[in-house]
Amino acid sequence: MAVLDIPQRGATPVPGLTDAYSYGTEAIAYGTEAVATGTEAVRTAGVRWTAQLGDWLRSDHALAQLIRFALVGGLSNVGYLLLFLAFYGEGPQLANLTGSIVSTAIANELHRRLTFHAAGRVRWHTAQIEGGGLALAGLAITSGGLAILTNTAPGLGGFAEAAAVLAITAAVGTFRFLTLRLWVF
Incomplete structure (x- = not known):
């Protein structure tokens, strides 16, 4: 060496x-x-x-809450997908309904406890009713937006429709976050 x-x-x-x-x-x-x-x-x-x-x-800063909101939303989407696949044999409508109800209920509870630290201020059933109502309103808005898009631009194509739904979903998600933060929790 x-x-x-x-x-x-x-x-x-x-x-x-x-x-x-x-x-x-x-x-x-x-x-x-x-x-x-x-x-x-x-x-x-x-x-x-x-x-x-x-x-x-873990703080109550709006940006920290938004990050937690997005993480909970992502996890609830994974839960929805797993439930949808588990119940798909019973039919896609039942699978969609089951996945939507269960994943929304879990997301509402996680938002109540983790995202907005509101477990001491907001009761479980209040979070489920108000958060579930917002989820239904969001579903109605995205479904209506897709129906309008399909009727006004029938030859748009799957990619453009998916992009439009994502944009509508982002707007609805922003509205849902602000409503949950300022009103529900």
Whole structure:
């Protein structure tokens, strides 16, 4: 093994090292200890930053609530899909109804407890009635928007219709978030 040209122990240390050795492998080992120490400092700072981010995400700031709202919505969509697939053998309408009712009820409860921290202020049945009503209104708006689009532009195509439904759904989701935040919870 080749010996690196590193000053002898006790000589002027290599920049970045507090001491130096004469053999290359020892210098590398010593250098990795310094890197490990630096990594520990970065990890500690990262843990501190992550804790602060976690505290902020649990806060009642509107943006933190919006992030939690989107996460709960995403999880409820996954739940809807799983229920839809589980009940599809009984027919698509029953599968859609079951998936919609169960996933909306779970989402309303998660919004009450996690998104808006309203478990102490809003009772379960109030959240289900008002949140469920908003979900039905959103379903009616998206269905109506799709029907209007289909009648006014029949040859639009699946991709354009899906994009329109996504835009309508985003608008309805924004309205639902604001209504839940300002009125229900």
